[in-house]
Amino acid sequence: MSKAFDATVQQTLLETRAEQALALARRLGADACEVGASVDQGIGISVREGEVETVELSRDQGIAVTVYLDGHKGSASSTDASEASIREVVEKATAIALYTGKDPAAGLADAELMASELPDLEVHHPWELSTEEAIELALACEAAGRGEAGIRQSEGASLSSGEGVRVYANSHGFLGSQRGSRHSLSCMLIAGDDKGMQRDYDYTSARNPRDLLSAEEVGRRAARRTLQRLGAQRPATGRLPVMFDATVASGLIGHLMSAIAGGSLYRQASFLCDRLGDTLFPEWFTLGERPMEQGAMASSPFDNDGVQTRDNVFVERGRLASYMLSAYSARRLGMQTTANAGGARNLRITAPLASHKELLSRMGRGVLVTELMGQGVNGVTGDYSRGAAGFWVENGEIQHPVEEFTVASNLEAMFRGLIGVGSDVDTRGSIHTGSWLIDDMTVAGS
Amino acid sequence: MTTPSPALLDTAAEILLRPGGLDIDALDVGLGHVLTPGIDYADLYFQRSWHESWVLEDGEVKEAGYNIDGGVGVRAMAGEKTGFAYSNQITADALAETGRTASGIVRSGRRMAVAPRVASQSAPRYADIDPLAGLKAEDKIALLKQADRIARAADPSVVQVSASLTGEYEVMLVRASDGTLAADIRPLVRFNVSVIAAKGGRRERGSAGGGGRYAMARLRDENVAERFAKEAVRQALVNLEAVDAPAGQLPVVLGPGWPGILLHEAVGHGLEGDFNRKGSSAFADRMGQRVAAPGVTVVDDATLADRRGSMSVDDEGTPGQYTPLIEDGILTGYMQDKLNARLMGMQPTGNARRESFAHLPMPRMTNTYMLAGQDDPADIIGSVRRGLYAVSFGGGQVDITSGKFVFSASEAYLIEDGRITAPVKGATLIGNGPEAMGRVSMIGHDLELDTGIGVCGKEGQGVPVGVGQPTLKLDELTVGGTQS
Numbered sequence: 001m002s003k004a005f006d007a008t009v010q011q012t013l014l015e016t017r018a019e020q021a022l023a024l025a026r027r028l029g030a031d032a033c034e035v036g037a038s039v040d041q042g043i044g045i046s047v048r049e050g051e052v053e054t055v056e057l058s059r060d061q062g063i064a065v066t067v068y069l070d071g072h073k074g075s076a077s078s079t080d081a082s083e084a085s086i087r088e089v090v091e092k093a094t095a096i097a098l099y100t101g102k103d104p105a106a107g108l109a110d111a112e113l114m115a116s117e118l119p120d121l122e123v124h125h126p127w128e129l130s131t132e133e134a135i136e137l138a139l140a141c142e143a144a145g146r147g148e149a150g151i152r153q154s155e156g157a158s159l160s161s162g163e164g165v166r167v168y169a170n171s172h173g174f175l176g177s178q179r180g181s182r183h184s185l186s187c188m189l190i191a192g193d194d195k196g197m198q199r200d201y202d203y204t205s206a207r208n209p210r211d212l213l214s215a216e217e218v219g220r221r222a223a224r225r226t227l228q229r230l231g232a233q234r235p236a237t238g239r240l241p242v243m244f245d246a247t248v249a250s251g252l253i254g255h256l257m258s259a260i261a262g263g264s265l266y267r268q269a270s271f272l273c274d275r276l277g278d279t280l281f282p283e284w285f286t287l288g289e290r291p292m293e294q295g296a297m298a299s300s301p302f303d304n305d306g307v308q309t310r311d312n313v314f315v316e317r318g319r320l321a322s323y324m325l326s327a328y329s330a331r332r333l334g335m336q337t338t339a340n341a342g343g344a345r346n347l348r349i350t351a352p353l354a355s356h357k358e359l360l361s362r363m364g365r366g367v368l369v370t371e372l373m374g375q376g377v378n379g380v381t382g383d384y385s386r387g388a389a390g391f392w393v394e395n396g397e398i399q400h401p402v403e404e405f406t407v408a409s410n411l412e413a414m415f416r417g418l419i420g421v422g423s424d425v426d427t428r429g430s431i432h433t434g435s436w437l438i439d440d441m442t443v444a445g446s
Numbered sequence: 447m448t449t450p451s452p453a454l455l456d457t458a459a460e461i462l463l464r465p466g467g468l469d470i471d472a473l474d475v476g477l478g479h480v481l482t483p484g485i486d487y488a489d490l491y492f493q494r495s496w497h498e499s500w501v502l503e504d505g506e507v508k509e510a511g512y513n514i515d516g517g518v519g520v521r522a523m524a525g526e527k528t529g530f531a532y533s534n535q536i537t538a539d540a541l542a543e544t545g546r547t548a549s550g551i552v553r554s555g556r557r558m559a560v561a562p563r564v565a566s567q568s569a570p571r572y573a574d575i576d577p578l579a580g581l582k583a584e585d586k587i588a589l590l591k592q593a594d595r596i597a598r599a600a601d602p603s604v605v606q607v608s609a610s611l612t613g614e615y616e617v618m619l620v621r622a623s624d625g626t627l628a629a630d631i632r633p634l635v636r637f638n639v640s641v642i643a644a645k646g647g648r649r650e651r652g653s654a655g656g657g658g659r660y661a662m663a664r665l666r667d668e669n670v671a672e673r674f675a676k677e678a679v680r681q682a683l684v685n686l687e688a689v690d691a692p693a694g695q696l697p698v699v700l701g702p703g704w705p706g707i708l709l710h711e712a713v714g715h716g717l718e719g720d721f722n723r724k725g726s727s728a729f730a731d732r733m734g735q736r737v738a739a740p741g742v743t744v745v746d747d748a749t750l751a752d753r754r755g756s757m758s759v760d761d762e763g764t765p766g767q768y769t770p771l772i773e774d775g776i777l778t779g780y781m782q783d784k785l786n787a788r789l790m791g792m793q794p795t796g797n798a799r800r801e802s803f804a805h806l807p808m809p810r811m812t813n814t815y816m817l818a819g820q821d822d823p824a825d826i827i828g829s830v831r832r833g834l835y836a837v838s839f840g841g842g843q844v845d846i847t848s849g850k851f852v853f854s855a856s857e858a859y860l861i862e863d864g865r866i867t868a869p870v871k872g873a874t875l876i877g878n879g880p881e882a883m884g885r886v887s888m889i890g891h892d893l894e895l896d897t898g899i900g901v902c903g904k905e906g907q908g909v910p911v912g913v914g915q916p917t918l919k920l921d922e923l924t925v926g927g928t929q930s
Binding site: 048051052053054055056057058059060061073074075076077078079080085088089092093096099100101102103106131153155190196197198199234237238239267268269271273373374375376378380381383385386387389403404405406407408409410442443444445446 | 503506507508509510511512513514515516517526527528529530531532533534535547548550551583584587605606608642644648649650651691693694695724725726728804806840841842843845847848849850851852853854871872873874876877878924925926927928929930
């Protein structure tokens with residue numbers, strides 16, 4: 001990179017800025033205040049058809065301040081974390097708090113909940129990578145993909161590598177900071193036949209560059225995914241079992257988590273309002289989070305309220321065991337925070353896992369979905385209808401690719417109808433899951 | 447064409463450059479840092495924005511926020527290569543450093559000179575105002591509370607009301623090595639109401655909103671709080687009665703206005719210059735060919751007064767334009783930025799847009815709509831024996847290579863024997879862009895533009911856009927309901 005990023009220097013600087021903001025807010029009369037600040041630096045390379053297309057160097061910073069004045073809340077933020085800018089942000093937040101309505105639930109999380117164990121979770125692994133080396137990797141990735149027979153052209157390969165520091169501090173005296181890194185490499189390819197063109201991609205992503213797949217492997221996998229789509233047909237409309245490939249099954253967990261998030265619940269905007277304790281999944285299914293997992297994508301010892309994170313179990317043996325709450329949403333619901341301000345961290349399934357092949361054979365005849373398109377999920381009712389592409393399966397064997405169809409049901413029926421989870425776990429994101437086999441959905445095609 | 451007042455350039459320079467000790471002359475020096483040997487084009491993009499939001503829940507405005515953003519993005523090009531760097535600081539030092547970084551993509555070649563500056567000739571499409579000023583904080587809160595009162599009074603089944611008022615004051619200035627010098631002041635405001643209604647053990651959401659490039663005070667003058675509150679409640683009540691949507695291929699009638707996201711997804715993205723230069727669009731190499739049914743004329747129009755997607759000049763300083771894309775079913779135009787226009791031997795069309803100074807510009811849509819036809823909307827409905835009538839949508843997505851697109855209905859009805867009957871639950875519609883456009887069989891005379899709510903995402907960058915269309919009949923589209 002052109003300019004070295006000294007995480008230690010940046011961390012000290014951000015901590016100082018956060019403390020300055022807190023002190024200023026106090027001087028301006030705030031009862032309580034919280035500050036989030038971050039700085040990230042990275043490089044992004046894209047190549048296409050064997051040539052460099054873009055080289056982007058990014059350096060983003062930001063500071064966000066929330067002040068509380070007698071139950072009134074005001075927030076302001078800036079992408080400039082200079083001293084002058086911080087003064088402007090704190091003054092603006094304080095001015096806004098004079099106008100907002102009083103909110104009995106507003107305020108910091110309780111002081112005794114602040115994180116006191118702040119271990120290093122090994123999520124900072126900078127990549128000593130020159131621009132030239134980054135370009136070489138992206139070119140190697142694309143070349144491996146383009147080298148596969150049948151690939152007509154490339155949409156390019158991209159490498160991005162970045163690291164940063166984030167700090168959260170509040171007027172309880174809590175100050176937490178964390179350094180992190182993220183690196184990824186992706187490739188998108190196009191193949192064609194007389195029926196038209198198809199494109200697909202693959203990627204690898206990790207905190208530590210050592211955990212990335214090789215550039216060649218990513219390129220070859222992208223080629224395989226693209227070539228598999230050629231000759232796609234439209235499936236006939238009907239009711240069928242549907243298997244969600246591991247790469248898209250994490251989205252179903254995402255919908256569950258939005259529905260049990262405090263913000264959806266107190267707004268009555270969830271199909272899972274007042275359902276705590278109900279059985280939603282088969283009894284062999286358990287889902288929890290591991291926020292302190294070493295080196296994982298979403299690891300953090302404190303949440304966005306400064307509260308000590310913990311291993312929550314959201315679904316225990318099929319039963320909805322816990323909502324996902326921040327200090328604010330918990331107060332709105334008359335409950336306790338679950339240390340989930342900012343969301344869940346490193347969701348993991350505990351269940352008997354079946355191989356991909358075994359799941360296909362259990363499905364017999366149905367559709368394997370490998371891509372989903374559009375929004376089509378109504379969080380208020382749980383109604384689900386999305387565009388899809390994938391494969392037609394007969395007798396447990398993939399027959400041919402399918403496209404231009406929808407899969408529809410209701411999330412509650414889909415959760416209840418979960419037949420099995422695959423051992424083909426996708427570990428690239430913060431939600432780890434294998435494929436999901438759902439008993440019955442409506443497939444709309446030709 | 448009228449020329450922007452020199453005052454606009456002066457204002458932008460005063461806001462963007464002067465605090466860091468720069469002026470317009472100093473930008474030639476800044477460009478000089480980027481135009482190292484081998485670089486054939488460079489631009490400096492300066493931006494500051496002030497964003498404000500007020501959010502009402504439970505009858506109170508409990509949340510309000512203010513965001514200040516700004517900096518300079520420096521781009522260097524050599525053939526098809528682009529180097530890019532940016533900084534939050536707008537100073538001579540920052541220009542020198544980002545310039546050297548961005549130009550690192552090539553190390554040899556001819557050294558180009560900075561062309562003398564020529565101010566862009568463009569007509570203003572909206573007032574160069576700060577939209578956040580002119581309405582006091584108390585008035586902003588009163589507007590939100592009014593929406594809350596009206597929504598709750600509209601029906602006893604309304605159990606939750608949330609409303610938001612947001613506004614942005616954005617100032618930009620761009621100076622490029624080809625001589626371009628342009629500035630713009632872009633106001634943008636929006637008002638939104640979302641309600642939850644509950645009855646008989648069912649719960650449904652309804653929402654409505656809109657805005658444009660004008661002062662917040664106009665939202666009050668146009669009485670949006672009442673209009674959107676009533677509309678949101680109406681939609682929630684309709685959805686409370688909705689039955690399961692059908693599944694399979696059906697004739698689909700799309701209402702006027704916002705359902706124009708069909709065009710945005712099915713046609714628009716596929717006609718952006720970058721995808722066509724690279725040959726990755728389903729529309730690539732089809733210029734001059736029939737890509738839609740006769741009667742279908744689709745344009746991208748940045749020149750509409752005060753519209754959410756309008757731009758006086760684009761983010762490369764090219765004046766915003768009216769660009770026909772499909773005329774009477776024949777593909778006649780792509781949307782271009784400078785890079786893709788140059789590489790394709792075409793002219794830029796004023797479609798270069800970027801989310802901010804920290805993002806690279808790309809060809810993007812502005813306001814994309816289909817021109818009106820001859821048919822009476824009642825005749826269009828009357829022509830369908832069994833089909834779907836969809837009037838509001840959540841969002842959509844397209845795979846520009848295969849041409850497959852989806853968009854998700856949030857308010858739709860069955861058509862039975864030429865009459866609109868039961869409301870049906872939201873369902874995703876899926877089709878193939880060129881195929882779907884070939885199946886347009888009736889076009890209403892009731893062209894409407896949307897109310898000003900669109901955000902388009904491409905390669906992770908979001909920009910405000912507009913869509914529109916008249917009532918439209920597609921003979922067949924796949925409807926993703928649950929009733930097969």
